[in-house]
Amino acid sequence: MTAVPRAHERPPARGRFVARALPLTLLLPLATACGGAAGAEDSKTVTVTVGYQSKTINTVTAGTLLRSLGYFEKELAARGRKDGRTYKVKWQDYATGAPITAQMTAGKIDIGSMGDFPLLINAARGKQLRQPTRLVSVTGYNLRGGLNTVVTEPASELRSLTDLRGKKVSTSIGSAADGTLIRALEQAGIDPEKDIRKLNQQPSVGASALAGGSVDALSQFVAWPGQLAYEGKAKALYDGADLNLPTFHGVTVREKFADERTGVVDDFLRAQRRATDHLRARPVAAAETVAAETGLPAEVVYLYNGAHGIATFDPALRPELIAALKKDVPILKDAELIGDVDVDAFVDPEPLRRAVPAPPYGKATAARPELWLRGRSDTRAFDSPKALLKAARGADVRAAYVPDALTGTLWFADRSVWVADGPELRAFITPDHARTYVERHAGARVVSYADALRRAS
Known part of the structure; x- marks a missing residue:
């Protein structure tokens, strides 16, 4: 409704x-x-x-x-x-x-x-x-804010929040996703009132607007960013976990x-x-x-x-x-x-x-790479992205998940940005995260998902 x-x-x-x-x-x-x-x-x-x-x-x-x-x-x-x-x-x-x-x-x-x-x-x-x-x-x-994400359409040339100056951004005013957008823009030195054009839209309307090209980006809450990414209709521009709030x-x-x-x-x-x-x-x-x-x-x-x-x-x-x-x-x-x-x-x-007098469950543990194969009613967790990719290569994969190397936010492996750093492989939700890592690690470079799979094997 x-x-x-x-x-x-x-x-x-x-x-x-x-x-x-x-x-x-x-x-x-x-x-x-x-x-x-x-x-x-x-x-x-x-x-x-x-x-x-x-x-x-x-x-x-x-x-x-x-x-x-x-x-x-x-x-x-x-x-x-x-x-x-x-x-x-x-x-x-x-x-x-x-x-x-x-x-x-x-x-x-x-x-x-x-x-x-x-x-x-x-x-x-x-x-x-x-x-x-x-x-x-x-x-x-x-605990870091990873439930909210800013996404763009897959072919967009936008690479970071600073690229949103003068652009149209859809969100739902008064939602947590709008709060993430405001905070993120302000941290990036962008005035949310003057430097972008914000459209107040229901999530489904905003998703359609992004697909139709009438907006440049969409800031939304769970599960819209993940759904659009899974369907190949969007890619992540900003991970809400960067706010660490x-x-x-x-x-x-x-x-x-x-x-x-x-x-x-x-x-x-x-x-x-x-x-x-x-x-x-x-x-x-x-x-x-x-x-x-x-x-x-x-x-x-x-x-x-x-x-x-x-x-x-x-x-x-x-x-x-x-x-x-x-x-x-x-x-x-x-x-x-x-x-x-x-x-x-x-x-x-x-x-x-x-x-409910029982004690709380305890804080969340760090996310691990996880593989879901077709026909299985369970998943398998791995200790490293490389191990996940090695297991996924040639398998009938329903979904493969990998945590962002900077924020720990889980994302789809085939929708992530991959970096080869010597023999190691690391995944990132956004191009900005991958660029930050590469700049800090000599010899590291961005590779395609297909190349990452090949290197893992």
Whole structure:
């Protein structure tokens, strides 16, 4: 389901998007007109409405995968056997977090999942409309920011962010991908307001615009960059992990619903933990399930959600993630998307402590090269890119993944930029990364993927 931006959310001709926060006196009538509470019920029936993003695949433990496994419904059925009520779950699928927030502040969605920037907008809008929300868990995260990527079309001559001066760039304003774009441009000495032309587009629209040549680059969140690269429709220009700033997605609940249905929130978090356990124990099966539910290639899902994928799944509200969320506030304030947000008041760790007392999984380990052969229900990990390539040569490869030698972000081996450094082979997501490595290592040079395969053997 593709959400249509409201009139006050349409982009200006140039520059950052501004003036999206309507006065409270105008927003309140809109919320009132939208209807009553999501948790519709009579004396014996309780309906819980969950907003999720099926194709934002590092939210799957609170959305697509969770829905497919039925764990939340099972938790609620157990509750119903104890209290004599019938619990129903209504799942609502959206392309981005913005419409989930709109429905939550209208009282029509009880629980939602979205990225870190939309979560802050969720907190701000909830407070403004007197429908406060709480952040109660995390779904997937990357401690360096590798979930967001800037891509160009395959034949583009753009080689680094500095080449974007005067170019058209598509992104979704208010998303984590937009935040990555703003930060990256500023670090490169480019003014996001004056030096590029930014278009505010839904991810699917931006992907079509890139393919049609109406934009020069696309900055988007998981799984769009990986999908476009896998399909041969894009190549990476900038790896969000270069920012070395965590990015994540999480679960937000309406405060009123959480207070009235504390046990239901606990049930959701227990179900989310079960879905996370399933994904971590059976990553290939989980990828296949998400692919079947969303239409995304399983190979793309696994790039992000696999055993060594770009996203790490853990519901814990880690301090480093909350610290990163606080650093996101000024970006959204500068774009006039929010005012002040009290992040500490928005984050509520108590439900997770109460529902899932088990300790967190621990931090993500370094990614390893990984090979997925056709006809296999498992993958094989390797200690080096060269070993991966040696095993892939002549094999019936479904997908081969390799971490970037500078940032550790996993990428498709045949879409990576390869460098030969003596007998060693190293892979990079972007030409800029490869160039940086070559400049620092005498004798190193860029080689084609075919040449890298030959050298590995």
